[in-house]
Amino acid sequence: MFEIDKENLICGDAVEVLKTFKEGSVDLILTSPPVILTAEYLYDLHGEFKRIIKPQGIIWMNFNEFYSDGINGKIFRSILQDLIRYSSRQDDIILDPFCGYGATGIVATSLNRRFIGI
Secondary structure, eight states, X not given: OOOOOSEEEOOSOHHHXXXXXXXXXXXXXXXXXXXXXXXXXXXXXXXXXXXXXXEEEEEEEOOSOOOSSHHHHHHXXXXXXXXXXXXXXXXXXXXXXXXXXXXXXXXHHHTTOEEEEO
């Protein structure tokens, strides 16, 4: 089983990595999955999300594209900050299984949350 530290970055297939997580071990899942995922992969991913999220946990999935630079990047980080602040508590475990350039992790750790990025 995967052990969670303050900050964790894991390289691998999201579904396969999530299979190593304990059931009910994540407080908040916040991610923007790539648009190229198949329906079957999204189904498997959702099954793992349901398995690892705590009973009171929240799942936020963004299917729109945001840009990481300039004004749009600042707006995106502001949205992430609000979502994390109001959907979790300090020391909660935040997961982004498609962490890209790491904005979710940067914001989560700045708000004293534990972070896992895949």
